[in-house]
Amino acid sequence: MTDMGGLIRNRIFKRWTGCILILILSICLSGCWDRRELQERHFVLAVAIDKADEGLGAERGKDVDRVEDFVQPHGSKLYRLSFQILQLTPSNNSEGAGRGNTSTSVISTTGESMLEMIWDLQGQSNKELWFDHVQTIIISDAAAKQGGLQPILDFYHRNEEIRWLTKVVITDGEARDLLDYKPPSGEASGLFIANSLRMYAKSQHVPGWHTDLGDISTSKDNRRRVLLPRIEMADDVVKLGGMAIFKNEKFVGYVDEYATQGGKLMGGLERSAVITFQCPEHSGSILAFELFSHTTKIKPHVEGEKIYYTLDINIRGNMAEMQCRLQHDTIKDQDIHKLEQLVANVVKENILYSFRIFQDLKVDASFFGPKLEIYEPQVWERVKDHWDDEVFPKTSLIISVNVVIEGVGAHQ
Template identity: 25%
Template sequence: MINLWQNLIKQILVFVLVAPLLTGCWDRLEIEDRAVVLAIGIDKAKPGDEKESSNATHILGQDPEANKGLIRITVQIAVPGRIPLGAGSGSGSPSGEKPVWVLTSVGYTIQDALLNLQQQLADKLFFGHLRVIVISEAVAKKGIENENDFFRRQPQVRRTVWMVVSKGNAADIMNATPQLERVPSLYLLATLEHSRERGTLPNIFLGVFLSANSAKGQEGMLPYLELKKESNIELAGMAYFKNDKMVGVTTALQIGHYMAIKQINPGGYSVIQEMPGSKTLVIFKSTHRKSRITTTIKNGKVHTIIKCQIEGDLTEKSNEKVFITKGNLKKLEEKIQEDANVGFGKLIQQTQKDGSDIFGFGEYVRATQPAYWNKEIKTEESWQDQYKEMSFDVTVHVKIRRIGTKTN
């Protein structure tokens, strides 16, 4: 009798465990019934744009003062059957047909604008394949707290999405038609990914930005893009933030300075320099970087010591009559070191002036000087103030490893 009850209980347990697996795809949604969003652009709306809103979320009439915070979103939606499947003219859509559908909508928040956009679509918006988020400089300077909140809460949005700041309107980049890629969002994605692989851009996708933005001793930054003629896109620098507001922009070369301080490899930036004792111009390209950052307390204030080692190659010389010797090669290294010390220092001072610690020096203080942090700093706002007064020493050592296949 006992064995009979034990067998019955086992059968019931097996049935209970297996039953949930028999439900199948009861909540499935066919891919053809999804509006797949590939890219989103966010701009400030213009006066009068509130008339475009479908009022899908408004119970009462909106206060006219709230219209000042209205935003416009521009989305690229993949058109089924028109996305190229590979290289060659035989894949993808027929010639002349656009692979994406660009739509726009307005709202008071990201979700509000997307709900108004959903009123225009038969299929449900799907963000699982979102690759790029473009925020205009005007929106970034005003503050992206709402954008951070929406994309952090949205489970379909991957943390490997690239979020960037555009110098002009984000809608212009959404409507760009690059010649090297039929899908504009994929060209923009390739621009960022290939820059990272070449060593000209750190890996600062959405997840990294949100993490830095949430830290007490570090601020976030995003790639800063500019749309040029012929719809080509230039990586013009990095936009750095204080809390959720953009407060400054670096130059393209300063990206290399940042990556050297943070020991991000490979090295991809080059500098042009005069050969000592002549007017001959040479190009030095960094290939590998090492860095060590230490923090101490000096006279009651944080003092940071940065030591960088940069190795690279001499890739070009403008005058063949000027020969490369060990002597002038050593002088060239010293000249590059001197300029690098100045350039690195200017970048740190620039971010100090804006109170934006993009290097994470505050996190080094929290890790190595916890007693000082807990007593003197404690909060993110306090570190932003102390960062402006932080003293630092930068030492750069440059080594030219190769001069190419020529002996002179």
């Protein structure tokens, strides 16, 4: 016969043993063994990368230059690396229990290896530097022209702390100056710039597509062109507009706001835009069309040795502004159709303007090459090795634009 009492005692023993083990493990795993208070960290909000000798004027003393330096066993002093640091301090106000005060400061050093400079910058901070919240990386064009993007961004692509949604911009001035900028919103300039870039859908002058750190890494890995939004600062005014183009990670040149807008129209990337033009009947009067929806279709065609593309665009929107409204009857269909044709002509001119600039720079910024690879793979194999330098600059673009004006606003 089975010893029922022994079985029961055995089960009770196993259950108690399991409970004790769970309690022991809970005690060992509870809490954060490496916990550090927020006030014990310095969060890096923005990174600025300049050429080492850039921005050295009378306002910078020799003692400052000496502090922003270190004995470098290998390499040269190519870059000045600057961090915008968010400092958190406990509140001294009894009413603000649980709250703290925030401020930002900027530290800099010079060198070549980004990691080596970061370790040197730790000597200017009494707390550990953390990169989990980096919002913006600002690169001066002088630094980019020295050796391209690879030596500048390689560390940030490899670092697991830095998010791939970090915004990257380029400036023709000194990048560090933008870290010292005090936005009217009161937030840190690193946050201000990142939030401004996220509004690219509301500004046709800002290239918001494929410009994050992760997108740049993907473009570099696939040997594609890289586009960086351009940011300018004059006195206390900061503005985003236009872009810089890199090919094979080398700086090619800047593209103005109008060409940036044309590139977005060409690629079907506009979700909201304003298209202005002069009224042909009333000199000096401006009309403005507000774009609401936008689709494009690009198709390559091959005729012998000739390669050309057709671009079909469909746009919908409203007439948002008519300075000569009293001279037009926007109730009549024929007048609406005239306005639609005017908008179509302006869109066509804008796209051709951008297309010619990309051809002059010998950069296929709107991915015409990949379209040819999809539709005509055999032709692409024949021309891919000299596409940017020889074939693309000679291609033609035939544009067809269909515009539908859905409304003329709340007032006729």
